[in-house]
Amino acid sequence: MRNYLQFNSSPPIIIAHRGASGFRPEHTLASYELAISLGADYIEPDLVCTKDGVLIARHENEISTTTNVAECLEFANRQTTKLIDGKSITGWFTEDFTLEEIKTLKAKERLPFRDQSFNNQFSIPTFQEIIDLVKVKSGEIGRSIGIYPETKHPTYFASIGLPLEEPLIEILHNNGYKSATDPIFIQSFETGNLQKLRKLTDLPLIQLLENFGQPFDLVMNGDSRTYQDLTAPQELAKIAEYAAGIGPNKQMIIPVDSDGKLLNPTSLIADAHAVGLLVHPYTFRNEKQYLARDYNDNPETEYEQFFNLGVDGVFTDFTNTALTVIQRIW
Template sequence: MKSILLFLIGLLSISNNAQIKESYMSTKIVVAHRGASGYLPEHTLESKAMAHAMNPHFIEQDLVLSKDNVPIVIHDIYLDDVTDVALKFPKRNRQDNRFYVIDFTFDELKTLQVTERFHPKTGEQVYKSRFPKGKGNFKLHSLQEELELILGLNKSAGKNIGIYPEIKEPGFHIKEGKKLTEIVLKILFDFGYKTKKDNCVLQCFDAKELERIRTELKSELFLVQLTEFDKDVKNLEYIASFADGIGPWYKQILDKKVNDKWQFTSLVSDAHKLGLKVHTYTFRADAFDGFSSFEEMMQTLLIDVNVDGAFTDFPDLVVNFLEK
């Protein structure tokens, strides 16, 4: 009798864990890519606040360490394509003429002005119809500052919008003697993001690092393996051994168009067979290469091929599409 009772308790536990895992993944999710970056400079607190008001399921944080080991929310290890670092610190570039986040203290980084993304060599704004380059008063900020903002807004607005942090260039940080992953995991833990039941998805392009997060560092968070090239998804079984989902570039999902109808690769169906969620990137209303319109892009990827979620610079448009 006792063994039967323990067996039933075990089944209930498995069922509860499955329900917990699916609780915030049971619908198609919208991830605010670098915030509401289609409207305000990416990864600024202003962009994150605007995104929060648009009701996505998650808001993304790309993370790079400062010289004094503060996780900075910025898309890349470089500073010179989104800030005025070349003007404020003209002699602090490396041999490749790039300016690196890791070479500046947090206090120094806070002195920089953040602007709309531009080409560092030409100064030309990447997305010309977006917020004017060089205008406004935007600053860099830490992971802690962003978590305080999102959790504060969740409380004041009565929402439960999650976070979707990315460990950026872990190999680069290791070579620089930095433990980016360990520092980020501790901060997430301290803010209450500990297991799959918490509203946090941790992502990384480096499969070995993501596997290490699961096996060596014993993280119980929902993990997503980002992919960009076909070689990245050749062994989905390996990815499924440590990750809960994949984040492919949307062109990895598309095959070709026949009579104005898209044909797809097997990536989404193969991932689903292994129990992996598929969150594809990036939906841009001003750059939908391969599609005749942004609406066609949303319909094709979110509905026709049935991905589980999307990263977007325009969270309001994707939220509205899914609500319809």
């Protein structure tokens, strides 16, 4: 830890992954508000679109796992099967609902091992409502809270006439987010989506990277490059032409073997920093099943290792745990 601090006196930013999703149903105003009170620097809304073109916060456009839509008899006939990013998915989809209809639904906890007592209490927020919350809470606590929106399935939404880029930038610019130094990052797993956004705004962009598969836009374009290919130094240099940083799966930084044991760290952080890219890995969680065996069920040990390696921020479901480690170190 001491060696890293010799070179970086600023702590990594804490990005509240879907809000305080370890404690409240994800992507609800209650989840975001709790994350802010726990000390988050940024809150992360995943954005999808309604039938009438409104951006709302859901991790997926298929909403049966995160809302009570399956229990609403009036929407029973909306269940359908669609091809989303090459996968056949059956359920209920945001693009088949108006905002007014979405607002009749309630959020529920997606993971069965997390607290279910808040189910059916909170509505589905619009992106504008999230921005409004951030502005109010920033004023109340006297520090600037950032937002870190992700565009979900942008190629798919564009294919059905509901592109995400223009509505996203319009909302952000109208709310005063216009400069590269404003407290915001826009993220995407697709590359073309970010390159289009770069032409629309000066706001900082983050290229998300998974430790398997390909960006869907590359698949559609017949480009064989995988996410792993994009971590090569020459590819990181290309990313740096349109993005301010990368958001890699944390196993791209410290791989884990089939027995759940840590392997040696890769050079990804150093390679990204060499071309001027920030590194914000995901997702840090407290539960045992998400921790490598080497951490002995102690999530703080995981944060310490990644902080020691020099990450610039972390996506976490448990803001309070990340903050505890940061306060101890910095």
